[in-house]
Amino acid sequence: MPDANTSFTKDIPEKITADPEKAKAVDAIFLFQITGDGGGTWTVNLKDDLGVTEGDAGNAECTIEVSDEDWVQISDDPANAMQLYFSGQLKVSGNAMLATKLQEILA
Numbered sequence: 001m002p003d004a005n006t007s008f009t010k011d012i013p014e015k016i017t018a019d020p021e022k023a024k025a026v027d028a029i030f031l032f033q034i035t036g037d038g039g040g041t042w043t044v045n046l047k048d049d050l051g052v053t054e055g056d057a058g059n060a061e062c063t064i065e066v067s068d069e070d071w072v073q074i075s076d077d078p079a080n081a082m083q084l085y086f087s088g089q090l091k092v093s094g095n096a097m098l099a100t101k102l103q104e105i106l107a
Contacts, residue, residue: 003038003068003071003072004032004034004038004039004040004068004071004072005038005040007071007075008032008040008042008044008052008054009052009054011075012044012052012105012106013051013052015105015106016046016050016051016052016105020050022104022105023046023050023105024046024047024050025104026046026047026098026101026102026104026105027046027047027101028046028047028061028062028095028098028101029043029044029045029046029047029057029059029060029061029062030043030044030046030060030061030062030063030064030098030099030102031043031044031056031057031060031062031063031064032044032063032064032066032071033063033064033065033066034065034066034067034068034071035065035066035067035068036067036068036069037068038068038071039067039068039071040054041054041055041056042054042055043055043056043057043059043060044105045057046105060094061094061095061098062092062093062094062095062096062098062099063092063093063094064090064091064092064099064102065090065091065092065093066084066089066090066091067089070084070089070090074090074106075106078102078103078106078107079103081099081102081103085099
């Protein structure tokens with residue numbers, strides 16, 4: 001089963017590299033704060049300097065907080081994010097509308 005670390009060190013960077021135009025179309029910088037044993041903090045830049053950086057790069061337009069278990073659910077099926085959001089298990093701050101564009105790169 002994939003964990004958050006694998007998502008941010010391998011899976012998401014591979015998707016960005018595979019289709020940089022699709023990534024740039026999202027046109028936003030995200031901060032992911034994943035809690036739990038498999039968690040961590042990552043900045044995902046889908047705007048200018050495409051890529052994933054460990055830690056908070058300080059320029060996020062949208063911050064997403066979720067547990068590592070729930071992140072695995074989102075990784076398996078990005079449509080789960082809405083359900084987790086409405087149940088309060090996924091928190092979004094900043095420009096929440098940008099979060100809806102994430103499915104483009106996660107799917």
